[in-house]
Every structure is written in C-alpha cells, then in structure tokens.
Amino acid sequence: MTTKERLAIPRQPMPAQDPNERAHNFNEVNLGYTPELAQKEAMRCIQCKDPICIKGCPVNIKIDKFIKLIAEGNFLGAAKKIKEDNILPAICGRVCPQEDQCEKVCILTKKYTPVAIGNLERFAADYEREHGEIELPEVKPPTGRKVAVIGSGPAGLSCANDLARLGHSVTVFEALHELGGVLMYGIPEFRLPKDIVKAEIEGMKKIGVKFVTNTVVGRSVTIDELMGEEFFDAVFIGVGAGLPWFMGIPGENLIGVYSANEFLTRVNLMQSYTFPENDTPVFDCKGKNVAVFGGGNTAMDAVRTAKRLGAEHAYIVYRRSEAEMPARAEEIHNAKEEGIEFLLLMNPIEFIGNDQQWLTGVKCLRMELGEPDESGRRKPVPVKGSEFVLPVDMAVISIGNGSNPLIKQTTPEIEVSKRDTIVVDINSMATSKENVYAGGDIVTGGATVILAMGAGRTAAKAIHEKLTGQAPNFEEW
Amino acid sequence: MIRVSEHGERIPLTIAGSDPEKGTITLIVQGMGKSTRELNLKEAGESIHDIVGPLGTPSHIENFGTAVSIGGGVGTAIAYPTAVALKEAGNYVITINGARTKELVILEDEMRAVSDEAYITTDDGSYGFHGFVTQKLQELIDSGKAINYVLAIGPIPMMKAVAEVTRPYGIPTVVSLNPVMVDGTGMCGGCRVTVDNEIRFACVDGPEFDAHKVDFKNLSDRNRMYLQEEQQSVEAFSHKCRLGQHQ
Numbered sequence: 001m002t003t004k005e006r007l008a009i010p011r012q013p014m015p016a017q018d019p020n021e022r023a024h025n026f027n028e029v030n031l032g033y034t035p036e037l038a039q040k041e042a043m044r045c046i047q048c049k050d051p052i053c054i055k056g057c058p059v060n061i062k063i064d065k066f067i068k069l070i071a072e073g074n075f076l077g078a079a080k081k082i083k084e085d086n087i088l089p090a091i092c093g094r095v096c097p098q099e100d101q102c103e104k105v106c107i108l109t110k111k112y113t114p115v116a117i118g119n120l121e122r123f124a125a126d127y128e129r130e131h132g133e134i135e136l137p138e139v140k141p142p143t144g145r146k147v148a149v150i151g152s153g154p155a156g157l158s159c160a161n162d163l164a165r166l167g168h169s170v171t172v173f174e175a176l177h178e179l180g181g182v183l184m185y186g187i188p189e190f191r192l193p194k195d196i197v198k199a200e201i202e203g204m205k206k207i208g209v210k211f212v213t214n215t216v217v218g219r220s221v222t223i224d225e226l227m228g229e230e231f232f233d234a235v236f237i238g239v240g241a242g243l244p245w246f247m248g249i250p251g252e253n254l255i256g257v258y259s260a261n262e263f264l265t266r267v268n269l270m271q272s273y274t275f276p277e278n279d280t281p282v283f284d285c286k287g288k289n290v291a292v293f294g295g296g297n298t299a300m301d302a303v304r305t306a307k308r309l310g311a312e313h314a315y316i317v318y319r320r321s322e323a324e325m326p327a328r329a330e331e332i333h334n335a336k337e338e339g340i341e342f343l344l345l346m347n348p349i350e351f352i353g354n355d356q357q358w359l360t361g362v363k364c365l366r367m368e369l370g371e372p373d374e375s376g377r378r379k380p381v382p383v384k385g386s387e388f389v390l391p392v393d394m395a396v397i398s399i400g401n402g403s404n405p406l407i408k409q410t411t412p413e414i415e416v417s418k419r420d421t422i423v424v425d426i427n428s429m430a431t432s433k434e435n436v437y438a439g440g441d442i443v444t445g446g447a448t449v450i451l452a453m454g455a456g457r458t459a460a461k462a463i464h465e466k467l468t469g470q471a472p473n474f475e476e477w
Numbered sequence: 478m479i480r481v482s483e484h485g486e487r488i489p490l491t492i493a494g495s496d497p498e499k500g501t502i503t504l505i506v507q508g509m510g511k512s513t514r515e516l517n518l519k520e521a522g523e524s525i526h527d528i529v530g531p532l533g534t535p536s537h538i539e540n541f542g543t544a545v546s547i548g549g550g551v552g553t554a555i556a557y558p559t560a561v562a563l564k565e566a567g568n569y570v571i572t573i574n575g576a577r578t579k580e581l582v583i584l585e586d587e588m589r590a591v592s593d594e595a596y597i598t599t600d601d602g603s604y605g606f607h608g609f610v611t612q613k614l615q616e617l618i619d620s621g622k623a624i625n626y627v628l629a630i631g632p633i634p635m636m637k638a639v640a641e642v643t644r645p646y647g648i649p650t651v652v653s654l655n656p657v658m659v660d661g662t663g664m665c666g667g668c669r670v671t672v673d674n675e676i677r678f679a680c681v682d683g684p685e686f687d688a689h690k691v692d693f694k695n696l697s698d699r700n701r702m703y704l705q706e707e708q709q710s711v712e713a714f715s716h717k718c719r720l721g722q723h724q
Contacts, residue, residue: 175662177480177487177527185660214529216662242664246676253671253695255702262665270486270659276713279486279511280659281706357698404663406681 003046011113012041019337023307026189026273029334030094030122035075038123042071045115048107053117056105058454059158061085063102063117070120079128080135082121087161087204088154088453090129090196093122095187096450097328129199139207140167145467148173148232150217150407153181154449155238155440157204158456159463163236164209166464166472171210171232173217178269181240182441183449185269186261188301190308191331194268218406223414223436234435234463237414237422238456241401241441247293251351252397256283256359260294260302260398267305283394286310291362291390293317293348294398295325296446300335302396307338314340315390319347319367324377343390345369345380352389361389401446414438421445428462429455437463478661479504480527481515488512489658489668489680491555492531505554505583511710518718532661533684540567541626541649545617547573547610547639548588549631550581555653556630557584557591564591568626572596573613575631579604611638624648629688633697640688650688654679656696657703671695 015031016022022029033041051064061082069078082089098104098118106114128134145168149160152174164170178184180197205211215221217239226232244259246252263282266272270280290306292299295318307314316335318325321344325332336342343364350363366386369378403420415423415432422431422438429437439455441447464472478487494503508514519525536559544563548556553574564570572592576582577600589595597605598613606613610631618624627650629639636652643650656668656679663681670679671692677683 175529176660177529185664214527216529216532219532219662220529242662244664244666246666246669253669253676253699255699259666262659262667265659265665271484275706276710278484279710281703281710283702356701357695404681406663 001043006044006046007108007112009040009044011044011116012037012119014116014119016334019334019339022190023304023338024310026308028193029190032126033119033123035073035123035127038070038075038120039073041116042067042120044108045071046107052105052107053102053115056102057085058101058450059086059457061089061102061121066124067115067117067120070124075124075127076131076133076135078120078124082124083137086121086453087158088200088449089121090125090200091154091183091192092450092453093118093120093125094192094196095448097448099329101450129196134203136203136206137165139165142169143167143468145169145234146171146230146232147463147467148226148230148235149238150223150235151175151181151238151240151440151442152179152201152211153183153238153240153440153452155240155442155452155456156181156236157201158453159236159238159437159439159460160209160456161204161207162457162460162472163463164204164207166460168464168467169210170208171212173215173221174211174213175216175239176269177213179211179213181238185265186298186301188264188268188305190304191301216406218410223407223411223433227435233467234437236429236456236459236463237407237431237436237438237442238440238452239404239407239442240452241421241446242404243402244397245400245402246397247348247399249348249350251353251359254351254353254359255357256353256394257351258283258394258396260292260298260396261401263302263396264298264305267309273309282309284309285394287312288393289313289315289391290394290396291315291317291343291348291392292396292398294400295320295327296398296400297327297331298446299396299398300327300331300340302398303340304335304338306394306396307340311394315343315392316340317343317346317348317362317364317390319345319380320377321345321369347380347382349387351395359393359395361391362395363387363389401441403442403445407442411436419445427458429459430462435463435466478527478529478532478658479516479525481512481519482526485515485526486512487527487659487661489532489655489661489684491653491684492558493554494558505551507551510707511714514711514714529661533680534682536562536628536685537651538562538566542568543571543622543624544568544626544628545571545573545614545624547575547614547627547629547631547635548584549575549610549629549635550577551583552629552631552635552653553584553588556628557587559628559630560588560591563626563628569593571617571622571624573598573610575599575610575613575635576604577601609638610635611642614639614642618642618646618648627651627688628653628685633693633700636688636691637693640691640693644689651685652688652691653684654686654691654696655684656699670699 103114272282367380373379440452546560
C-alpha cells in the first residue's frame with residue numbers, strides 16, 4: 001500500500017451506543033472497533049521513520065510497531081507489544097487524553113486527522129482479553145528485594161508491575177475494599193467497565209504482585225513501620241489526590257450537596273445505582289434537577305451519572321466558557337449528545353434550602369471573560385446585577401482535590417509543597433526521605449491516569465537502580 | 478470501618494476495646510439499621526467481609542483532674558474505653574451511664590470498676606437516677622464539684638444538651654460525632670461537619686470535637702438524608718429474615 005493510499009483512508013469513527021438509549025443505562029458508551037475497522041484504521045499509519053507519537057506517550061508505548069501488527073491482522077501480537085510498556089492498555093485506550101498526547105503529535109494531525117491510536121490500543125487489549133489468550137510478560141529472577149506500593153490506582157499499579165517484572169517482591173496496599181483506586185471509585189462504569197479493571201489487575205497477580213486491601217497507610221500502618229518492622233527496602237507512594245475541595249459558599253452543607261468524590265464513590269464503588277440490592281444509597285435523581293459545578297472530566301462523569309440515574313435536568317455549571325473547560329472534547333461531546341445542559345459563564349454564590357434543610361436552588365451570578373489570569377485562561381468576572389436562582393434538588397461540587405494529609409501527618413520527614421503535594425525529584429520521583437518515592441496525583445495534584453502511570457514507571461526504574469545498582473532496560477521488553 | 482457482607486455499606490464503628498495479645502478488637506453494636514442488624518446476626522466463627530482501621534484522630538487523653546465520661550445508650554460502649562484511659566492517665570473519673578430504661582443499660586459493672594464515682598440514669602426511672610444524664614451532670618456541678626473535663630457520647634440531642642450544660646461554666650467538653658460516612662479516609666467529604674463555622678471531616682479530623690463549637694443542628698439535619706432508604710433497607714432485611722425463619 002502506498003502512502004498516498006493510506007492517506008486516502010478516512011479516520012474510522014468509534015462505534016457507540018445511541019445517545020438516547022445510553023443516557024438511561026450504565027453500559028459502556030463506546031462499543032470498540034471490529035477487527036475490520038481496526039485493520040482499516042491501522043492502515044492509515046504511514047510508519048514514520050522517527051515515530052514522534054512514542055515521545056507523546058508518557059509510558060512510551062511502541063506505537064508504530066503495535067499498529068503495524070494490527071494492520072497485518074496479528075492482534076494478539078499487537079497486544080503483547082503494547083504490554084511491553086503499558087500494563088493497562090484496555091484502561092488507557094479508554095481514558096487517556098490521546099488528543100493531547102500521542103495523537104496530538106501524529107504526523108497526520110496537521111494536514112489530515114491523526115491515527116486513532118487510543119481506539120487501536122483499546123481494540124488490541126480487548127481482543128486479547130476476549131480471546132482468553134493473555135500471555136504473561138517475562139519476569140526476571142528474584143532480586144530478594146521487597147518494595148511496598150501504597151495505593152492501587154494507576155501510579156501504584158504501573159510502578160508495581162515494572163518492579164515485579166524486574167524481579168522484586170512487591171506488595172500493594174490499598175485503603176479501600178476494592179483494588180484500582182480512582183479507576184474503581186472515580187471513573188464510571190459507562191466509561192470504564194469495572195470488569196476490565198479487575199481483569200487487568202488479575203494479570204498483575206499472576207506475575208506475583210501481592211495486593212492487600214483495607215489498609216490505610218498512615219493509620220493501619222506507617223511508612224516507618226513498613227520499612228523498619230516489615231523490612232521493605234523501598235516504598236512508592238501513589239495515594240492520589242483524595243481530599244475534595246468545597247467552594248466555601250453559604251449552604252454547602254445542606255442535604256443534597258455532594259462532593260464529586262462522594263457522589264461517584266457511592267455510585268461506582270458502592271454501586272448504589274442498584275440500591276437496595278447493594279446497601280449504599282444515593283440521592284434519588286429521578287425526575288429531579290441536578291447541577292454539577294466544574295468543567296473537568298470528573299464533572300462530566302458526575303453529570304452523566306446523574307442523567308443516567310434519571311435526572312430530568314442535568315446541568316454543568318461552569319464559570320468560564322467551553323473553550324476553557326479542562327474536560328476532554330470527547331467527553332463534552334458525549335455529554336451534550338446525552339442531553340446534558342451546559343450553563344456556562346455562571347458562578348454559584350449560595351446554596352438555598354427549604355426549612356427541612358434540603359437543597360432547593362443555587363444562587364448564581366453570570367460572568368464574562370476578562371483578561372487572562374496566571375493559568376493563561378481568560379479570567380471570568382461577574383456581571384453586575386445578574387444574580388438569579390437556579391432551581392436544583394441535588395448539587396455536585398467537582399472543582400478538584402487536594403492532598404490527603406495522612407501520610408504527611410505520620411511521616412513528617414517527607415517534604416511537601418504549600419499545596420500539600422509531595423515534593424520529588426522529577427527524574428527519579430525520589431522524595432526527601434531515603435528510599436521513599438512518590439508519583440501520580442499526590443505529586444502533581446489532580447491529573448490523568450496515564451501521567452500517573454508514567455510517574456509510577458519512572459519511580460520503578462529509579463527504585464530498581466537504587467536497590468540493585470543496575471539500570472533496567474525497558475527497551476528490551 | 479466495616480462492611481458486613483459483599484453488597485454491604487461501609488459503616489463506621491468505634492473500637493470499644495482491644496487485646497493485642499489475642500489480636501482481637503471489641504465492637505459494641507446496637508442493631509438499628511440493616512447493616513448493624515446483619516452484623517448482630519453473625520455467630521462466633523463467622524466472618525465480616527471487610528474491616529479497616531483504626532481511622533480518625535485518636536482521643537486526646539491527659540490528666541485533666543476531674544473528668545466526667547458520659548455515655549448515652551450504646552454510646553456507653555465508647556465512653557467506657559475513654560473512661561479507662563482517663564483513669565490510667567490519673568484522673569478522678571466520674572461516669573454517667575444513661576439509658577432510656579433499665580434493660581438498655583450496658584457495661585454497668587465495667588463502668589463502675591473504672592470510676593471513682595459511677596452514676597446510672599434512666600429516662601423512665603426504672604433504674605438508678607430518674608432523668609437525663611444532663612440533669613445528673615447539672616447536679617454534680619451544682620454540688621460544687623470542680624469538673625475539668627467532660628466527654629459525652631450518645632444521641633445527638635444528648636450531646637447537644639451536655640454542651641449547653643457545661644457551656645456557661647466554661648468546662649472543656651468533647652463530643653464524638655457520628656455523621657454518615659462512605660470511605661472513612663477523608664476522600665469523599667460526606668461526613669463533613671461544621672465546627673467553629675468551618676468544614677471538618679469527622680472521619681479524619683474527628684470523630685471527637687469541641688462540643689461548644691459543633692453545629693449540632695447541621696449534623697442532625699445531614700444525618701436525616703437517607704432516612705427513607707434506611708427504612709426501606711431495614712424492611713427488606715426483616716422480610717428476608719422472617720422468610721428465613723419459616724424455611
């Protein structure tokens with residue numbers, strides 16, 4: 001096939017559930033490529049000599065090679081190739097912001113549309129899982145070294161996987177009763193089916209990673225105890241950004257006001273959408289008006305969840321315009337298709353309740369965009385006299401997360417920033433405490449799954465070097 | 478935090494005692510909602526699906542001088558270990574163990590054993606002092622006893638009333654709050670309470686707070702959020718239990 005022929009193929013769209021149907025169920029929105037669609041899409045890749053897409057990937061998946069394997073119809077080979085660098089391809093293929101990473105730098109992006117790298121990654125991983133032929137990656141002989149990983153979210157899983165493959169004995173400690181961290185409690189089933197998370201973690205158990213749930217490091221056990229009494233040679237902290245921010249406006253404690261973490265944890269982790277089959281309830285959204293405050297991916301997850309729970313009106317209330325929203329374009333598009341109403345340039349100033357203290361409305365101000373602020377985005381300024389009350393029965397605050405203070409409190413020698421994030425050397429992810437490393441949202445503040453995985457991988461490399469005196473060669477895998 | 482069964486909710490329970498030698502902890506639980514009833518049906522040898530802890534901020538214990546530990550109803554299960562700790566720290570310990578009626582008085586002997594003075598109150602007068610724990614507390618204050626510290630654990634109206642009794646005298650008073658929790662690790666903010674006009678998370682900052690600064694009304698309002706669902710769960714569970722018995 002000539003390059004010209006390849007360029008003539010249009011980007012293959014991702015098949016998806018009909019918006020009207022999916023707005024009423026929790027099944028996955030995207031249905032995935034068929035083998036035919038995948039091969040056709042893979043053929044669009046012109047196999048650049050210097051594939052810059054790889055540099056756009058935080059874990060440096062050998063993108064050109066796995067896409068070539070798909071084009072050749074060797075789907076299992078493609079999955080294996082991806083797994084050399086990324087242990088969670090079925091997850092990353094779904095939730096990575098490829099448009100800001102690999103696909104952004106794809107050579108086709110300028111003149112055409114980029115190769116759908118994320119869709120292809122997802123296809124290869126799903127194909128492998130569905131055909132039951134998951135091959136275990138190669139594991140090096142035991143080094144006799146023990147590493148504790150705190151948190152079983154993306155950063156912890158990625159770090160644990162690399163370390164286990166390098167021959168270290170790895171134990172992952174998770175605070176909750178389920179493994180996966182934000183993949184389980186945060187990202188909804190309709191965007192990331194939980195069975196997929198479980199299957200990818202099962203794969204890690206098979207290469208010897210040990211998992212311990214229900215253990216809050218900083219409470220059940222401290223880092224010093226892990227190192228001093230349990231003889232772990234190194235510790236990786238990947239506990240995420242787990243402290244929800246509130247807005248500090250009056251009425252925030254009325255009944256019916258949730259943080260996004262609470263609302264999503266109830267629905268995703270505790271599966272309250274099946275109440276009373278599962279014991280944990282959630283506000284009954286049926287026929288109600290729900291407002292979600294924020295413009296990130298979590299806000300989109302929350303508002304689309306409320307819609308699925310039967311909300312009559314499900315609003316996104318955001319104080320800037322759509323252009324400034326941090327959420328992925330795909331998620332905003334999906335939300336709109338499902339009937340989510342976007343109330344932009346609007347800022348809440350007070351929650352209003354009835355005499356029983358149930359939320360009944362939120363007082364908002366209209367905003368307009370002024371000069372750019374320190375984030376480079378145009379700063380919203382209130383329009384005088386524009387106050388009005390939006391009637392809502394439930395509200396979800398989704399304006400970001402701070403850092404959980406437990407580790408800081410119990411291990412004060414780990415240096416933290418003014419925002420309570422852990423300070424690390426970005427080349428090694430080493431903290432100020434000897435043999436303790438950190439990565440993911442606890443270092444960066446709220447970010448993405450793949451950036452957390454990249455950090456976990458960087459830390460694994462540094463930990464391996466520190467414990468063995470040898471640099472690992474990921475290229476070889 | 479415990480989760481009784483696979484589809485269970487996560488509920489916060491306070492540890493009433495522990496034996497590190499045997500590796501055991503003691504939980505004292507009154508069957509109120511579905512989860513606590515289900516827990517109380519467990520027989521020796523059966524297991525609880527998930528348990529994690531201890532969480533939260535440990536109680537602040539020191540030698541205050543004269544300390545009063547007040548337990549209302551099943552709250553006594555928590556007032557008791559605190560009384561033990563207060564005694565060990567060298568305090569003159571007074572306990573007030575309140576219940577609605579005689580049958581609901583718990584840990585009587587245990588409370589008596591750690592107390593320099595022990596009182597029992599019942600709302601209906603069926604045992605001990607006839608009246609509320611607050612009346613007994615007021616009596617003690619009126620008798621001229623110098624009280625340096627009060628801890629109250631029980632239903633919200635009781636804790637609020639204790640706070641009002643001690644407020645005029647400026648007696649440092651601590652209450653243990655019981656808001657609805659989900660994860661119990663500070664992640665969700667569902668258990669937020671208003672203390673001194675600030676949002677605090679009971680799961681990590683608490684459960685104990687300065688009684689004179691707690692917004693009890695906000696706490697009791699928020700605790701009503703799932704009353705209907707709790708009712709629904711209990712009914713479905715009772716129905717299932719009855720069916721079980723007839724088999």
